[in-house]
Amino acid sequence: MLRAGNLVACRSFFEGEKMKAKQYFEDALRAALTRMDLPWPEKTLIEPPRERKFGDYSANVAMLLAGPAKRKPRDLAEELAADLRGQSTHFERIEVAGPGFLNVTFAQGFWHTILDDVQAAGAAYGASALGKGRKVQVEYVSANPTGPLHIGHGRGAALGDSLARLLRKTGHDVSCEYYINDAGRQMRILGDSVWLRLRQLSGQDIPDLEDFYRGDYIKDIAARIYRENPDIFNLPESQAIDICFREAVDEILAGIKQDLRDFRVGHDVWFSEKSLVDAGKIDAAFADLAGRGLSYEQDGALWFRTTDLGDDKDRVLKKSTGELTYFASDIAYHRDKFERGFDRVIDIWGADHHGYVPRMQAAVEALGHKGQLQVILVQLVSLLKDGEQVAMSTRAGKFETLADVVAYVGADAARFLFLSRKSDSPLEFDLELVRRKSMDNPVYYVQYAHARVHSMLAKAREAGIAPAQPGAAACAHLGTPEDLELCRLMERFPDIVAAAAETLAPHVVSHYLGELAAGLHKYYTQHHVLSAGPEVASARLLLLSCVAATLAAGLELLGVSAPERMDQVSEDAA
């Protein structure tokens, strides 16, 4: 029952919004197979073939069916082709090729309908209801408030933000969250570090500590506290350190928030670890685990029986010193997430935490939410400047901050680079390369394509030429191979968005935008628009404004601006 309902919902969604050509082909194939009394193979693949000469779309059904049906793939394909030729109207050509591929080419008129779709949808082009309104949380960055964000955090920030955009676009109810580790050992060290600097500043001769934060920003914070609280040395030391700690966290966190804003990244919720502790959520989580028989005490410590869940070793929740482990608050935190009603939780972590993933998965499973947590690991960013590696270490105070990098290369260029690579492979970030406004820099290639169209639209307005409305009259002027190529490219966009959202991989969008931009640039050099006569000009303006809308919709998903003039871009990276 439920199944049937879903199927219907899916169907209407596909017809309206997903790749219409693909769906049309699939429907035709299904009907043909039914007529031939053959099943629909689960592993059927319908996709644009690598080479254009094989047509617009290609299906491998005949090869999949050949084995079970004990037939030759090519014979089967020929039979299918013959059936399809007699049944459907939108195909211009239906061919059998290679080992048994069934290749189809759509008629021009079919491609022209894309213009209606893009024009009608505008900025919403590519949107879908795939997520069915499910509540999803994306937690990302979550850097300890012990120093400014560095370039690696930037990669996670760009990814998390883009994923949220993708998930929203595909019909999910998304909430972005930043987990603030403001409890525990790191925070004690932070307080101590500021207190140390403060005492040194007041003239006390105290040697540096072994293990403390030594960045200049610590000195600055200490100096400000000293200025604002000249009598701080009259307080008991514990109270003074507490002031240092609180001031430091507040200031550093404010800086982090500012850096993220400048990078166009916004979290909906800033969740404090300390609040979790204060609200007794840790104890509640412990009780939960104990109730499930998954914890025990030994050697004065509280243990989580993760070996029951496939771990090779049980893990400590509360140390014999009474201190909580990171694991303990993470369990309580994730328990809280699901209590807040999220159907699905996505965490973005640095790849150095990958050993932690199975443990966290086990914990979530133990709490009854198996399969509802997805962890995405983001690999290291190695920062290069003039070819040489720039070292990064928060503790040592040597780092290239995100803010510095963004100021140097611009948010657009940084985001585009981060989002044009798979997150699980290491990334090389060459400051000079990313800063350069040239063709080595794909972001400008894409932005330029968008700006080019708007430049033409502006010129057209001056000349009194308006883009045509979609329809037969305009489409009669859009029959060149380049016209149709742009339509084909635009038609793929909704599928690209869906695939990127499903696989949580924004880089699919970046690569697609590169292709679409290339199509536009090629078109530009081959076809004049404004001087082509009023009717042709306005038909082409319609086509190109649809391309611009698609480019803008794609860039929006990456959080990269879609400028109407390129001189607006140069101000971004001064």
Add this chain to the structure above:
RNA sequence: GCCCUCGUAGCUCAGUCGGAUAGAGCACAGGAUUCCUAAUCCUGGUGCCGCAGGUUCGAUUCCUGCCGAGGGCACCA
């Protein structure tokens, strides 16, 4: 020692559930602008898809082993 990720063109990287002759950008060489922005376009060629087996109509893709790189195996965070 055990576990995870990765290994694709000179460089940076794509390659979806196994499909047709493995792609793009950069770099290199040559060409295109009386006309909407040359931040553009066109033409050139390069691969033991780390190695060796296995699975099958077909493997860069899946399985096993090996080599190489990085990371992880705490009462650290």
